[in-house]
Amino acid sequence: MTQTTTLPPVLLVGCGNMGGAMLDGWLKEGLAPSFIIDRHRESVPAPHHLVRSPDDVPDDFHPAMIVLATKPQKVDAVMAAIAPFALRAPVLSVLAGRTVAGLSDALADQLPAGSPVPVVIRAMPNTPCSIGQGMTVCYAPPIATPAQRMLCTRLLRAVGDVAWIDHEDQMDMVTAISGSGPAYVFLLAELMEQVGVAGGLPPELARQIARQTVAGAGALMVRSGTDPALLRRNVTSPGGTTQKALEVLMAPDAWPATLATALKAAAHRSRELSGPQPVS
Ligand SMILES: NC(=O)C1=CN([C@@H]2O[C@H](COP(=O)(O)OP(=O)(O)OC[C@H]3O[C@@H](n4cnc5c(N)ncnc54)[C@H](OP(=O)(O)O)[C@@H]3O)[C@@H](O)[C@H]2O)C=CC1
Ligand SMILES: O=C(O)[C@@H]1CCC=N1
Incomplete structure (x- = not known):
């Protein structure tokens, strides 16, 4: 049986409890062929690709969104491999705590001088996303375009309710309430x-x-x-x-x-x- 594709391709970096919950929801909604990076997950259904390391993603893959879902403490190790993709697509981080500016700077540090500034959007989802009952709160910096914000809403609306905040510092209390x-x-x-x-x-x-x-x-x-x-x-x-x-x-x-x-x-x-x- 072929499933209608309704969601654009993503590069999902980390597919544990939270990344896996979002992936479960996206698969049910028809995700375009995507790359999933995780060293523990056993498989992903075709036509998606599971790789063990960010270095294994083919250079010619063009995701619509890069979704960062490693533990906050482990994200720095993937920055070098992910940075080139961040020149092609916005980054959606679900990491607790890590700020837009901090992640954007960490990506920029891995890119040649003069490269465009990577666009990072923050989201705090929760595990009921796996059954389409999630609650995700998002924050986008001013450099994010309306189209990039809409793409985030589209992906996250597929797995539950979505709200946006205008002040990034509100994300800490959001995390305490709906994330945890x-x-x-x-x-x-x-x-x-x-x-x-x-x-x-x-x-x-x-x-x-x-x-x-x-x-x-x-x-x-x-x-x-x-x-x-x-x-x-x-x-x-x-x-x-x-x-x-x-x-x-x-x-x-x-x-x-x-x-x-x-x-x-x-x-x-x-x-x-x-x-x-x-x-x-
Ligand atoms: N769990 C939740 O309910 C929520 C979590 N979050 C956020 O989501 C993020 C992920 O949390 P959670 O899903 O619980 O964490 P997990 O540890 O369950 O998932 C992260 C996965 O990414 C893998 N990974 C990390 N780095 C690499 C790498 N370089 N190569 C291959 N695989 C890698 C991890 O493997 P390994 O363990 O070997 O590093 C692990 O399997 C966190 O930043 C957290 O703050 C946000 C909202 C809710
Ligand atoms: O416990 C944590 O740090 C993550 C963020 C929200 C839920 N789990």
Whole structure:
């Protein structure tokens, strides 16, 4: 069966958790023949090409977009090989922390003097992109053209919702909320399951009710379009069970404080990652 091609070719640099999630979504939408660089991924479906190193990408490949999806600490090692491609196509970086100026300068350092300045656009996606339910926030510097911004939107809209910010420094809090956020939700499911088992429920039942509750609540919020505060109140019978739990969770020093501290720690780490880091 041939699939209609709706998305332009990309050079995907790093195909782990996040690069792989985006690739999964793009493959479902019909990605034009692309090159994927990753030393662990076992295969990609034809007509796409998997190579182990940036040095293995043929010189005559002309991607519409170069997507950087290595760990922030490992991107500097690929700059020399990627830089020539950055003269042909904009670079879309999903790296936490690394700034547009820092990445653009690192690419420019690898190019002959007098070369045009590589265009780098930043995006913060999340792993639900793999099922078309992602949330990606983008930032483009003034040198990016409307066509380049539209191309980013087109690629990322294929795997979920897309929003743009005008101030790059907002990307740190975005990262703390939507980039890392799926992990907090999965943790909630994990903890509810653990507490259920500790409270005497059969493990299979604890697992089922924790997971379906998280999934069902998220789907209800999206499909109803109702404010989450109202959905919460709809569950909370006065004097009932939910109220007792929420009195614990919503105490000022409980979830409100803990979440604020956690998100600030994530945003702080995003700022720390903005410069070259030792590999860890
Ligand atoms: N995971 C997430 O939910 C999100 C991640 N991000 C960002 O996405 C980026 C990737 O994160 P994630 O997908 O979790 O990381 P992973 O480590 O899972 O994926 C990166 C992949 O790229 C490979 N790679 C790196 N350098 C090279 C190279 N020179 N040649 C071949 N393969 C290479 C890595 O191999 P190896 O491990 O051997 O280096 C690895 O397989 C990060 O910058 C992160 O900040 C953004 C939003 C959400
Ligand atoms: O944990 C991280 O650093 C990356 C960025 C957002 C989600 N994962």
